[in-house]
Amino acid sequence: MSASQAFLQLDPRIQHYLWAEGWGALREVQERAIPLILPGDRDVIVAASTASGKTEAAFLPALTHLLQQPDDGLIIYISPLKALINDQFGRLDRLCENLEVLVWPWHGDITATSKRKFVQKPRGVLLITPESLEATLCNRGTSIAGLFKNTTFFVIDELHAFIGTERGKQLQSLLHRIETALGRNVPRIGLSATLGDMSLAAHFLRPDLPVAMVDVPSTGGQLLILVKGFEEPPAEGGKRRKNDPETERAPPAIAEHMFKVLRGSNNLIFPNSRREVERYTHLLNTLCEQTQAPKEFWPHHGSLSKEIRYETEAALKQRERPATAVCTSTLELGIDIGAVKSVAQIGTPPSVASLRQRLGRSGRREGEPAILRGYVIEDALDEKADLATRLRLDTVQTAAAISLLLEHWFEPPAVHGAHYSTLVQQLLSAIAQYGGLQAGQAFLLLCAQSAPFEGVSKDSFAELLRTLGQDEILTQDHSGLLLHGRIGDKIVNHYSFYAAFASDEEFRIVSSGKALGTLPVSQMVSPGQRILFGGRTWLIEEIDEPHKTIHVAPAKGGAPPLFDGGGGRVHTRVRQRMREIYLQTGALGYLDSEAQRFLDEGRTAFQDLDLQHRTLLDQGSQAILLTWLGDSANEAIACLLMSRGVGASAGRLGVEIQRTGRGLHEIEDLLTDVGSEAAPSVDELLAKANNLARQKWDGLLSPKLLRETYASSNIDLNEAMTWLRTTLEYTTTQQRPPSSGLTDQPL
Structure with a gap:
């Protein structure tokens, strides 16, 4: 490393440590970040793929700068997860011990004694969550200036997880309040693996000053992708099987395939909800029992106790036995679980950015490919199949997300919102x-x-x-x-x-005095019921409502608890790519034969319905406005219609409009009128809308402010009005019945 100018700028003790650890060279992200961070006079964003060395890119120069200060300096590292803090403590403690720099983890699981010691002498590296930082400002009041007076850097990990969220706005406010108390700006370092627009991320990190940026693209290692299709046949009597645990056939079939291909290696499986985490963990471990194989599949989601989550993380880190985690986005962020061989996505990914973040966990060992296995489930086609089934929406949306992933596109940060x-x-x-x-x-x-x-x-x-x-x-x-x-x-x-975000009131689940985790109170259960939790089956023995505790005992059988799902908001680019895929004719190389059949069937339905040229579809009591826009624009169009007394809601295909006796031409004329007029104010737009409270303290707002904050985060009125003015104007002037393809007959 003698030829590296960045290495030579580091403190000699850090240089010695890197030599002793066997570092042959600094990585590109470290070479580029060290000269920018070291002076401590600017904000910096470091964006690079997972396991690229971003943490070291921030801390090696930040610690060097700290060691050069005449007074005991302080680096404040802010993480969205307690587990990340525990990981970073393990990574930093050995390095900092050699430097005689103290490292202080601070969150809800840390003892009061440790926190008191830090307060008595606040120096070194403080690892903290936004919630704990909030509590510190609340409870220590005017002593904040003294507590943080020697702060040299704020390091914000997983920056993308904060942008556009209530928690992110809270973090911005906390940093601003600390800097106000100090009377100076503290350099901010943002770390992230997934940033769709660096300028928007820079605006979030520091809205009013330039931000230096280090953006190291992925090295482009080999990527292997396979999406497998599974079909749910109709049950007897024509009842649909999908989402019915008692009759579904696809989940057990998916579990059998994963059991076959994932056994013997470390992997991550991402269903789209905590409920599905429990279902697939149970199915997979049942297969382990049936084959008398050791347990290899471990659950991980936010409602499990920290002991169960730590057990999963420990299983992934150790190398003596293979382990696969079935998880929600709790393992999407940068918790150090080592390298995994592959990532499995069950169902449509929440977003392209999320898919990229998840895939970054695989292929981290040199010479190994990153592997993504996708699983899509579609209902069988019959005379009762609805439009979404005929178009094979899940398959096409999954294909669209993968297509955009391969082009290195992902959703830009959402930096707007009144909050x-x-x-x-x-x-x-x-x-x-x-x-x-x-x-x-x-x-x-x-x-x-x-x-x-x-x-x-x-x-x-x-x-x-x-x-x-x-x-x-x-x-x-x-x-x-x-x-x-x-x-x-x-x-x-x-x-x-x-906490800036809302969470459901939950019941503790306890077995023989040991806490297993929590279950949302909105999904109530009863004594004698069997549930899956923590990947195991439990019998509910007693429900202690005053103490919000459910007492359980081990049992066999059971159904997944009804946790809420967690789908993301879909971006316009994803929907437009879906339309492009429908219009194509060739096979997609990453689909297996069954998934390709789904795609072919979807394309056939798209062509048969002439959806390339049609804007409105008759669906009996409702019409569907095909926009191919994202959720925010679709919701804006629905609100425009509701403000005129027309029932409407955003859907996966566009906007679902209640006809109430209106013909399609009447609806089309109404939409054209809406597009030809000036955009209404937020108060006019949402005057007839209900149930707008989404965030934790929305219930304390006046109706006017509630409408304003909801619109700022959930509605894209400009995109909606632009679409109405261009698309519908072209449709009505170029093609009117019969050539428009509009019909008042149900499809």
């Missing part, structure tokens, strides 16, 4: 931090130029304060100082306050 829910939380938190704030001070701190909520106007902020005052969330003393009201005080003093 009033998080503003409520940050306002309450800031009042706790300072012991009260004047309204003008609160606005300057949170909503002025360069503040995290700078898009919020003074009028909107004043309306928020009035609403919170009316509901006793806030109160004002005789001097005008904002304080917590009777209800607000209870909110802030509850342990759940520090």
Whole structure:
């Protein structure tokens, strides 16, 4: 490494450590990042594939800079997951021990004694979650400036996981509040493997200043992809089998295939919900029992106890026995579980970015390919098959995601959104931090130029304060100082306050005094019922409602608990690629014969229905507007129709419109009228919409602010209006019946 200028810039003790660890050379991402980070005078984003050395690219220069400071410096590493903090502690502790730099993990599982020691002498490397950082600002108030006075860097890991979310807006606010207390900017380093638009990511990291960027593309190693198709035949009497655990045939068949091809190696299996994690873990381990093979399949999702999750992570890390995790996105992020041979995706991937992140876990050993196995399930075609079944939507959407993945495209970060829910939380938190704030001070701190909520106007902020005052969330003393009201005080003093995101109230599942995890209360169960949890079957013996505890005992048989699913919002580019695939004729090399048959059947239906030229389809009591747009634009069109008294909702094929006696031509004329007029205001658009509360504190907002925050995150009115003005204008001027293909007869 003597020829490396970046290596020579590192502290000699770090150089010695790297030599002792057998490093032959720095990786490209480290060579490029070290000179940018080392001076400690700018913000930097480091984007590179999984296992490319991003963590070292940040910490080697950050630690070198820290060691050059006359006072004891502090690096604050912020992670979205406690498990990532535990991993980074293991990676950094040995290096930092040689440097005599202390490493402090800080989250809900860390003892109060360890936290007190850090507070007494805050130096070294602090590994913390946003929630714990929030609690620190709330509870330590005006001592924040002293606690963090020697901070040299903020390192934000898995940056993409924060962008566009309530938690991300919370993080922006926390960093801004700390910097305000310090009276200076602290350099921010963002780490990520999946960033669709670096400029948007830079805007998120620091909206008002330039951000240096290190973007190292994937080395382009060999990638092997196979998508297998499985068909659910109709049950007796014509009842559909899909999503019915008692009659489904495809999941056991998928489990048998995975059991055959994954045994003997480490892998990750991603179903699309916690329910499916439990189902497939149970099916796979049942096959282990039937063949008298050791257990190789382990569950991992957010409702399991940390002990069960750690057990899965430990099984993946050890090399004596093969292990495969059946998991949700909890193992999508950068938890160090070592290299896995392959990744399996059951069902449509939530997004292209998610698929890329998951696939990055495979092929990490030199010379080994990355392997992706996809599994799609379609219902059999018969006279009762609906339009989605005839078009084979799951197969085509999966193919579209893989097609875009191969072109190195993935969804850009969603940096927009009013995020009033998080503003409520940050306002309450800031009042706790300072012991009260004047309204003008609160606005300057949170909503002025360069503040995290700078898009919020003074009028909107004043309306928020009035609403919170009316509901006793806030109160004002005789001097005008904002304080917590009777209800607000209870909110802030509850342990759940520090999280910006909402979570269902859950019941603890306990067996013989040992906590197994939690089950959402919205999916209630009863004594005597058998459920799958943690990949095993349990008999519910007792439900203790006052203490929200379900007591279980080991049993055989059972059905997966009804966890909520977790599908992502679909981007317009994905839907447009689906349309392109329908219009193509050739085979896709990554589909097996059954999946290719599904695709051929979907293409045939697309051609038979002339969907290349048709915009509206008659589906009996409703019409389907085929837009090939993403969910945000489709929802905007549905809201435009609802504002005119027409029932409508966004769907997978476009917008589903209730006809209520209207002919298709009437609906088409209505849509053309909507497109020819000026776009309505948010209040007009959502005047008749209900159930808009999505985020944790949305219920505390006025109706006007609720409509505004919902629209900013869920509706793309510009894209919707552009589509209406162009597509429908072309359709009505170029093709009118009979050549338009529109019909009032059901398909």
